[in-house]
Amino acid sequence: MEVTVGVIGLGNVGLGTLEILTENARSIHGKLGFALNVKAVCSRNVQQKKLPALTEPLLRATDWREVVCDPEIDIVVEAVGGTGTAFHIIEEALRQRKSVVTANKELMALRGADLWALANQNGVNLAMEASVAGGIPIHTVLREGIAGDRIVELYGILNGTSNFILTEIEKSNANFESVLSEAQQLGYAEADPSADIDGLDARSKLAILAALAFGEKLTTGGIYTEGIRRIMPVDFEYAHQLKHTIRLLCLARQSEQGLLLSVRPSLIPQSAILAQVKGAYNAIWIRGAYGEDTFYYGRGAGSKPTGVAIVSDLMRVAREIRFGSPERVSPFAYDRLGEYKPLPIQTQKLPYYLRFRVEDKAGIIATLATVLAKHQIGIDAVLQLPREDWRDLPFVITTEPAPEQAIRDALVEIREADFLVEAPFAMPMERGF
Amino acid sequence: MEVTVGVIGLGNVGLGTLEILTENARSIHGKLGFALNVKAVCSRNVQQKKLPALTEPLLRATDWREVVCDPEIDIVVEAVGGTGTAFHIIEEALRQRKSVVTANKELMALRGADLWALANQNGVNLAMEASVAGGIPIHTVLREGIAGDRIVELYGILNGTSNFILTEIEKSNANFESVLSEAQQLGYAEADPSADIDGLDARSKLAILAALAFGEKLTTGGIYTEGIRRIMPVDFEYAHQLKHTIRLLCLARQSEQGLLLSVRPSLIPQSAILAQVKGAYNAIWIRGAYGEDTFYYGRGAGSKPTGVAIVSDLMRVAREIRFGSPERVSPFAYDRLGEYKPLPIQTQKLPYYLRFRVEDKAGIIATLATVLAKHQIGIDAVLQLPREDWRDLPFVITTEPAPEQAIRDALVEIREADFLVEAPFAMPMERGF
Numbered sequence: 010m011e012v013t014v015g016v017i018g019l020g021n022v023g024l025g026t027l028e029i030l031t032e033n034a035r036s037i038h039g040k041l042g043f044a045l046n047v048k049a050v051c052s053r054n055v056q057q058k059k060l061p062a063l064t065e066p067l068l069r070a071t072d073w074r075e076v077v078c079d080p081e082i083d084i085v086v087e088a089v090g091g092t093g094t095a096f097h098i099i100e101e102a103l104r105q106r107k108s109v110v111t112a113n114k115e116l117m118a119l120r121g122a123d124l125w126a127l128a129n130q131n132g133v134n135l136a137m138e139a140s141v142a143g144g145i146p147i148h149t150v151l152r153e154g155i156a157g158d159r160i161v162e163l164y165g166i167l168n169g170t171s172n173f174i175l176t177e178i179e180k181s182n183a184n185f186e187s188v189l190s191e192a193q194q195l196g197y198a199e200a201d202p203s204a205d206i207d208g209l210d211a212r213s214k215l216a217i218l219a220a221l222a223f224g225e226k227l228t229t230g231g232i233y234t235e236g237i238r239r240i241m242p243v244d245f246e247y248a249h250q251l252k253h254t255i256r257l258l259c260l261a262r263q264s265e266q267g268l269l270l271s272v273r274p275s276l277i278p279q280s281a282i283l284a285q286v287k288g289a290y291n292a293i294w295i296r297g298a299y300g301e302d303t304f305y306y307g308r309g310a311g312s313k314p315t316g317v318a319i320v321s322d323l324m325r326v327a328r329e330i331r332f333g334s335p336e337r338v339s340p341f342a343y344d345r346l347g348e349y350k351p352l353p354i355q356t357q358k359l360p361y362y363l364r365f366r367v368e369d370k371a372g373i374i375a376t377l378a379t380v381l382a383k384h385q386i387g388i389d390a391v392l393q394l395p396r397e398d399w400r401d402l403p404f405v406i407t408t409e410p411a412p413e414q415a416i417r418d419a420l421v422e423i424r425e426a427d428f429l430v431e432a433p434f435a436m437p438m439e440r441g442f
Numbered sequence: 443m444e445v446t447v448g449v450i451g452l453g454n455v456g457l458g459t460l461e462i463l464t465e466n467a468r469s470i471h472g473k474l475g476f477a478l479n480v481k482a483v484c485s486r487n488v489q490q491k492k493l494p495a496l497t498e499p500l501l502r503a504t505d506w507r508e509v510v511c512d513p514e515i516d517i518v519v520e521a522v523g524g525t526g527t528a529f530h531i532i533e534e535a536l537r538q539r540k541s542v543v544t545a546n547k548e549l550m551a552l553r554g555a556d557l558w559a560l561a562n563q564n565g566v567n568l569a570m571e572a573s574v575a576g577g578i579p580i581h582t583v584l585r586e587g588i589a590g591d592r593i594v595e596l597y598g599i600l601n602g603t604s605n606f607i608l609t610e611i612e613k614s615n616a617n618f619e620s621v622l623s624e625a626q627q628l629g630y631a632e633a634d635p636s637a638d639i640d641g642l643d644a645r646s647k648l649a650i651l652a653a654l655a656f657g658e659k660l661t662t663g664g665i666y667t668e669g670i671r672r673i674m675p676v677d678f679e680y681a682h683q684l685k686h687t688i689r690l691l692c693l694a695r696q697s698e699q700g701l702l703l704s705v706r707p708s709l710i711p712q713s714a715i716l717a718q719v720k721g722a723y724n725a726i727w728i729r730g731a732y733g734e735d736t737f738y739y740g741r742g743a744g745s746k747p748t749g750v751a752i753v754s755d756l757m758r759v760a761r762e763i764r765f766g767s768p769e770r771v772s773p774f775a776y777d778r779l780g781e782y783k784p785l786p787i788q789t790q791k792l793p794y795y796l797r798f799r800v801e802d803k804a805g806i807i808a809t810l811a812t813v814l815a816k817h818q819i820g821i822d823a824v825l826q827l828p829r830e831d832w833r834d835l836p837f838v839i840t841t842e843p844a845p846e847q848a849i850r851d852a853l854v855e856i857r858e859a860d861f862l863v864e865a866p867f868a869m870p871m872e873r874g875f
Contacts (some may be wrong), residue, residue: 036592039657042777108473138587144733146587153586154571154579158755159469224472282718282739293478296828299462300577300750303740306715308733317733328769336767339701344475 011044012327015068015076017098017265018088019052022139024060025084025312026319033063037272037324045320045327049076050320073406077102084328086319087111088146092119103135104129108330112139112315112324117317118213122226122346125249125339127192134329137321137340141214142167142291144307146321151221151295152342158297160222162441165259167214169289169309170198170205171237175255175286182242197289206235208272209256217270218293223262223268224343235273244364247392247405251438254284259440267352276362276438283442288412288425355414359437360389363420366430369399371394373428377406384419386411402428407438444477445760448501448509451521452485455545455572456691457493458745459752460518460722469654470757470803478753478760482509510535516763518759522546525552532610536554536560536568541763543755545572545748551646555659555779558772558822569755569775574647575600575724577740578749578767584728585655585775591730593655595874598692600647602722602742603631603638604670606689608707609720630722641705648692649704651726655700657776664784668706671865677797680825681709682840683870684795687717690873700785709795709871716875727875737874788847792820792870796839796853799863802832804860810839819844834863834865840871 014030016023030037031045038044049068052058056069070076077085077098082356085102087109089095102109103124111117117124117140121279128135138148141416142165151160170192177188189206192198204210212234216227237257248255258275261268279282282304284291291309296302329336367373374391381388387409396402408416421431443517447463449456461789463470472475482501485491503509507740510518510531520542522528528549535542536557544550550557550573561568570615571581575598584593599605603625610621610651622639625631637643645667649660659863670690679689691708694701709824715737719725724742729735741747800806820842829835841849853866 040589040776067788144736145581149582152577153754154760155750155754156473156757157748159466189457226770246453285715285718297750299746301747303577304737307736313732314734316586317591321586321588324589332769334767334769336761336765343473381558
């Protein structure tokens with residue numbers, strides 16, 4: 010007996026999935042002991058799509074309802090994306106008692122827990138390995154591989170576009186705008202890059218991973234989020250002087266006070282394995298109470314790496330269907346998710362990197378040092394690289410570990426100073442890996 | 443309804459497992475939705491063991507048959523090790539229709555496929571996440587996380603003791619013997635270190651991972667294996683000059699000719715993420731035909747990291763039992779394993795690092811170059827660090843990519859030369875990651 014699949018959405022991810030299901034059919038059969046056959050595909054312009062050689066007869070639909078309501082289809086792949094139609098597709102498929110495999114991080118971060126409840130009611134499964142860090146099987150790892158551990162900290166580089174831009178700035182010393190437009194030309198960044206470079210994409214992914222790791226029902230709202238628009242090449246020069254580099258770091262840190270989540274550019278030591286993550290790659294560093302440190306690295310996106318995640322989910326769900334297995338593991342790892350009470354980022358105590366752009370004059374350091382001292386922030390180092398333009402001099406102060414609230418209060422006060430060219434820029438210096 | 447566990451073997455791994463099951467019970471219950479309770483423990487000297495506070499009543503057995511035949515036990519943890527008693531424990535438990543979770547790499551590499559067949563006959567499961575790379579959930583990754591991919595290459599650092607010794611030699615420039623005895627004092631190496639430093643432990647692990655990745659029934663016999671005894675501090679000096687480092691590398695490489703497996707000290711580029719794996723850590727680099735490169739890193743051993751692997755397996759198996767699920771995924775990922783025909787290492791074509799220790803005299807390079815040329819091996823570089831003792835001068839030749847057979851033939855011929863202090867030492871230079 011075979012298990013049958015319908016694929017809705019024939020963009021990069023949908024086509025990559027079809028290609029793997031076709032080309033790799035022998036290896037998939039070898040693992041499952043039965044075949045996984047595509048019986049329907051759906052896209053608004055399905056007639057114009059060039060599909061890999063699929064087992065016929067194949068339903069080519071333009072209306073997703075045809076696929077979702079087809080009694081011959083066992084599992085629906087939702088590869089449409091977004092939170093509109095995709096939601097209706099998944100909801101209706103689950104009601105039709107079809108299991109669903111999705112790559113939709115935005116939707117799963119927003120409505121995933123409700124959709125899983127609906128799947129449960131209908132006795133079917135909902136799988137989303139592809140929703141975070143495409144080629145890295147991080148869902149499987151958290152849900153099953155290290156399920157026995159209690160996660161304490163999780164650090165991720167989860168947005169390939171931002172990582173590509175940051176490592177290009179680091180390599181070429183070019184400024185943010187020119188690297189962004191290069192990334193757009195190469196197809197690494199979208200025409201509207203905001204979701205990537207403002208940290209929103211990374212935030213959805215962090216919300217999903219944090220639910221899996223800590224068992225809390227998260228929405229993206231409670232996550233402090235800051236993108237990479239303010240990063241200048243000079244920040245890398247200063248970071249290197251400090252033997253650090255800069256990454257858009259997603260973090261989830263469990264402490265006695267609660268669970269802290271944030272997405273923001275951060276300094277990380279060059280000696281850390283995370284600092285080796287370059288270009289469009291993703292990575293996750295996990296610290297468990299028992300298993301200690303583990304690290305996972307791979308392609309963050311791409312038609313085939315994401316396709317592997319979808320096909321691997323299909324295989325798992327297909328096994329359940331084939332063997333009439335009533336067992337379902339929540340895609341969120343926990344049987345029931347708790348309610349997340351966001352821990353304010355202001356409580357975090359870390360050393361900070363403070364970059365100022367100033368019009369040079371006497372007494373600047375004295376002014377800054379006085380304000381920092383007033384907020385009980387210790388100075389670790391003052392760094393200034395030689396620069397010619399005295400009207401726009403960037404320099405850096407690194408601090409001793411200080412509460413984020415104190416840093417913020419100090420910077421608000423400093424913002425009034427007449428020597429500043431722009432508002433001061435702060436990044437935490439992370440050392441937890 | 444709870445699921446009950448019996449733990450046989452109360453060494454480090456057995457005790458670590460009990461500790462996690464006790465301390466982390468709340469999180470485990472939160473994920474499963476039911477409890478996982480230890481009902482029996484067994485060890486020859488069970489009365490002297492200090493156990494974590496377990497749910498009573500608890501059977502404390504000295505004879506494993508008591509646990510295996512106890513009708514109240516659902517899952518047996520085999521944490522005895524070795525290929526003797528452990529085999530009988532697992533065999534009998536499976537016959538008694540109990541699922542088994544084991545950390546036993548040696549036994550699983552040797553008899554795993556047969557034991558899985560027996561488990562299948564009896565409708566129970568056999569799980570072995572803990573058998574390779576303790577803290578890294580690499581079984582789960584290969585069996586489920588990236589099951590949809592077709593693996594092309596797999597590189598592993600799978601023996602923590604060897605990696606500790608190599609990175610200590612690299613750091614301190616001390617010789618092999620003194621670092622080994624330091625490792626023995628620290629408990630990183632056994633009194634009889636042969637299984638670790640001669641590559642036998644890594645070989646068992648590679649055999650298991652290669653079965654999961656490539657679906658072939660492997661025995662350790664077909665795997666070319668070479669340990670780290672011949673590594674000298676000067677090898678790291680030369681490797682660094684070449685911007686490389688040295689690791690005991692396990693590799694499985696699929697090509698049109700077949701599947702090549704080997705365990706041997708190899709040069710790897712310092713820029714590779716694998717080169718960042720230091721101390722007693724393990725790591726695996728996987729290249730898939732579709733998902734491209736992924737990388738996994740963590741503790742290779744240790745009571746609790748290995749315990750996490752065992753507890754995670756227990757949770758998966760417990761779900762099956764609790765929900766009467768007939769679905770079983772082979773611990774070897776493939777429904778049926780094929781028969782492996784070893785591809786001889788002699789067919790491998792790579793650049794090589796050849797280290798000679800010579801009594802200095804005129805014409806040595808000429809002699810060596812002539813022999814290499816005769817075997818059609820191109821020379822890439824000749825390196826010689828300044829040394830004082832002309833009677834024992836180490837120097838290095840690196841070659842263009844050449845077949846291993848040609849290298850071996852050339853070295854056999856060179857071995858006759860009167861200027862050699864010892865037989866030449868060859869390592870491949872790996873670049874596949």
